[in-house]
Amino acid sequence: MTNRVSARLMLERHRYFVGRAPELERFYAVVTASELPCFVLHVYGPGGVGKSSLLQEFIYLCEAEGVTAVYLDGRDMEATPALFLQVLALALGLSPASSPLAHLGEQQERFVLLVDTYEQLAPLDRWMRREFLPQMPDNVLVVLAGRNQPSLEWRMDPGWQSLLQVIPLRNLSPDEGRRYLSLRHVPPDQHQAILDLTYGHPLALSLVAEEFAQRPSIRFTLTEATDVIQALLERLVQKVPGPAHRAALEASAMVRVVTEPLLSSMLNLPEVAELFAWLRDLSFVSSGQDGLYLHDLVRDTLAADLRWRNPLWYRELHRRARDFFAGHLEQTHGLEQQRILVDYVFLHRDNIMLRSFLDWQMRDSHILVDRLAPEDPPQVVEMVARHEGEDSARLAAHWLNIQPESVVVYRSDAGELLGFLMMLALPQLRPEERAVDPGVQAVWSYLDQNAPLRPGEQATLFRFWMARETYQDVSAVQSLIFITILQHYLTTPGLAVTFFLAADADFWQMLLAYANIQRLPQVDFTVGGHRYGVYYHDWRLEPPAVWLAVMAEREIAGEQTPPIQPMAANQVLVLSQPDFAAAVWDALRDYTRPDRLAGNPLLRSRLVMARMAEAGEADAPIQALQALLQETAASLRQSPRDLKLHRVLHHTYFQPAATQEAAAELLDLPFSTYRRHLKAGIRRVTDMLWHAELHTG
Template identity: 50%
Template sequence: MTSLLQRLSAERNRRFVGRGWELELFLDAIASRELPFHILHVFGPGGVGKTTLMQQFLRFCEQSKISTIYVEGRNIEAAPESFVSTLRSLMGLNESDSLLDVLAQKQERNVILIDTYEAITQLDEWLREVFLPHLSVNTLIVIAGRNPPSSGWCSDPGWQALMHTLPLRNLTPEESQIYLTTRDIPTTQHQAILNFTHGHPLALSLVAEVFAQGKEISFQAEPAPNVVKTLLERFIKEVPTPAHRMALEACAVIRLTTEAALDQILTVHQNSLAISAHYLGEIVDVYDLFEWLRGLSFIESGQLGLFPHDLAREVLIADLRWRNSEFYNELHHRARQYYTKRLGQTQGQEKHRVLLDYIFLHRDNSAIRSCFTWGEQSSLLTDSLRETDKTALLGMVAQYEGEESAKIADHWLKRQPQNVIVFRDLHSKPAGFAIMVALHTATVEDLSADPGALASWQYLQTHAPLRPSEGATIFRFWMARDTYQAVSPTQSLIFTNFVQYFQNTPGLAYTFLPCAQADSWTAMLNYFDLTRVSETDFTVGGKHYGVYGHDWRIVSPAAWKEILARKEVTTVEESGDNTPVGEPLLVLSQPEFVEAVQNALRNFSCPDALQNNPLIHSRSLHEALSSLVKEQVATKANVNENPLDTLGKRVNALQNLVKQAAEYLQSSPRDEKLYRAVYRTYLNPAPTQEQAAELLDLPFSTYRRHLKAGMTRVADILWQREIS
């Protein structure tokens, strides 16, 4: 090599990977007798590799001895005279030479490369209408910028025929690994780096540079601030106001950004954390913020809203968590409130989408991120079973689980067709399905026909018997037509429907979820508080299925949502705590519960005795205390005191719970006499029962009858609260 320039060129070429299709397109164009197009418009987010690709185009032109001009947009003024002057200089023309005449008269192939086009967008109309039409028919113009062609190009039928658009995306996982190998990155680090960079070329380059400098960096936790800062600066050159920055950060936190969502999440609340009202005052309204987001090169517009480029989202979130974790938590809190409200207002497909938005708030945790696809999934329709679906559904089961399982699926399709959901593609064909078997309504004959359902039912009988009005479900079959139980849009929608089922099924006490590859789902299902119930594992047709379960009497849907809310803003290492606030709950049968209520009444005035009452660990008490915690937080009263911290406070809560149930009897004239007997015997007791009867002016036998009936009614009120 005779010069440093050659050495630089050689190193750049050695480290260049991928883009095979793009290079082939360019090479075919410049080698053709007649150009297939005259404008090649390359666009993509900052750092995706546009300049590197343009340099490869330049290199190929030089190798083919094709006359080439390379214009770097950031180095010139966005004015026609500056553009013309730059080209004259690059071509070595004299002042007396006419640039347009020279370019128009070129008989041989000629290429003009214009890089960083977003820096000179003011020239867009002039180039399109004035300059480019005068060039030789042998000229290929390659434009590279962050944004797709403007409407002027797309609406002109002439330019439509002469232009080819080339969106540039991230490198594939295979190409990314090749690049990391050329940079001597340890293979043990490849997957973690790919998880962080998503194949974004600039990110890969920065990570490689960190390793080249001999620095330690972990991609299992938060990315190093210096890498994040560099990436962030490349994505966002400047943000107009603090309100714009908050809008951008909100867009990164939620799955799809609509104007309505942005308005809700950025609304200034009286108790919000460190958000000054002037940020979102009269200066910028939400419409302007949304339109600004829409115009950013790394923000994409889908059918249902805006969403950032994957790496842009990663960088924004990592930077926000590192810089202002309190506001990161606040954004999650507001988004969760918004989606909770929307879930109560929507039905059908819209409800599914909102639920996926809700689940997306957990995406920062790696246990969740890899187990869902987060796209819009607008092509999938959730529907009920049709008679014409059965052949396709049974064919899926036979393909993936065998003929014996297909016979079992056929049995449940006939016995519980109302519990089948089908996911349809654009042609209304089944793309996947799920069968949710209600165990409590199945007959003995039903259960004996299915080893999976039978194993779950036997577990319930032995370890968690159902109480009156309670039910249990096994999500017996679930699969996608093309990918079975692997991560896919259909699988993600199936899991979303499962969550909706948890929330909307009255009296649901227990759910079971069998998985063909049980171990691969452990992290995600444990995160969602489904634990492995190995006793219910089963084998059908030589295939083994591991089963996960959840007792909704121990952790109710409300408590479950609280657990997940705490996990939203934690890393995978921090999110192992699945226990609800307080100690584990007890699931009591109705006779056990009634006995515990009677014991609580008899020992109402004896706190020491109440400490051992099973109701101390009941769901009713837990939810009452959880409500008290929320009230304290809302009113900022005793925020440093948790009523669950001491047993004494739990005893006080139990006394209040029993007292409230007894006082409820006063709302009915028929039951008021029962309340008086309970009141004089336990709540404000007379020295003896005989004296209580005298105070009530009742015969002792009548008093005893009223007392017994009153205790029964109090127990019934509390029982209904416990199981509802």
């Protein structure tokens, strides 16, 4: 019988696997015990530390011992109980509707379930701990691997304390690092310099080894490689076997996950099997159920480099990916369609207008999107009463009684209600039901007079949406609400028109205008003394696929629609320190491009608004931001120690040379020294601006 390729893959992975002896011994002892001493092994460690490689080695040990093992990746599914069970059923060879728990309960032999990238399933952690895992038969060992250690609930539960074992992963030891480098044929006289530079971080070691595979004659020293990862990745794009390989790597960096059909479409090549196989063999590429994943660090660095170095090719790859997803969106449904939507959103990860909303979701993933439960309506009504008053609360109770299925709720991992979204299906409402609510009556009158529905067409009113604590301000819950709305836009059959209501319509106007969601001030209405603004989109005039294409073009072009308008003091955007730092870096990079600066979130910072007020330039936020950047950088000239930083910033951003290499030559600096000074200069300017932001009244 012919052996499967998967067996060869497992052997090759095992051949290059080094270290982790204590972790392997512990796993072996558990999986071969006559009675499982624990039921969950939780492996955790930072990105690139080798969690996935360790799980593959666990599978190798299971094969050697005749133990059945099934591997799942959290990146391959949406974080809902139903979809998790569906993916598990498919991995077990069952139909999607089958019960994987019932199937496992029928097995008499030892069984291992491995769940990788568990941080992506954080909203399911409570469900896993309290419902799914307790139903597992006692001959099943579950291995969870993610970036975070088990939550406090795991560690404080007296039951799980004895049935859970935690395995933290750290960098490889010097001896293990040397063994790995030897396996990758890196010259022994280079090992110490590489270990000193990487501290044994597995991903960094693999990147160095990849560089040696491309250029066997190079030498690494601490003085030459100030920022090893950045430098390696920049050179990697240039040192691949050929132009087609480089294009394949750049295409892979644009998307969340790459498959052969997607790669073929993005490269406009009928046959890409060889390129796909080459990608799969790269040390920073992992294989999942959906396809190939570049490591986050590699992908983001390559994409940023491509966008700066070759913006026309960046635009073209972006367009081809978009067209591929658009062509498959209407052909799929269920789990596959949801994955395509995730891929669509991923294409916008660098959008200056949308980044903060997407980042909110990524930073706070311990929120579960759920349907309304019988005990939820009183809490929903109380939430509306707190933020909008008793009159609005009575209307919310009215609609909860008529269309409870229209409500989506957002819960903490402890089950606490954090917010909700109500999506009323307007055609299903009777006239007497609509007449109770001024908001519903107002939008229905507009619809009836200006855009009447045809038979079978649907219209949705996003009537209530809020977070329990922050109402309609920017927050993690708000971000998830907007993503739910996006999913509704793209997946609702026959959707013709949507209406969106906001208590502070002016605050959201810039973002919604950018998204072609039209403001209808003539439809605004009042409930309980509060005025609510109305936004509108007719999907018959601009279908979802066309709308997505417009959004994508704006993302890659840096288009801002409409021009920045004066903002009131209560519209200040409160940025976290990481977001502020990212915005400063973007603003420096785009200093000479006002069209790109137009979307920078610093324009809504307290710092810029205060500058505009002082200078009487309420109509010139971009000029205010430019002046702040230049003045802050100029202050570095006051210190002899920082003068070199100012010179590098000046010739890179304010009076930029053609390239960074040209700037280094102009300053008569080695490129590595130039890069070090540039990084330090950006950090100094960011620190000074952050301090001013915190202390601006």
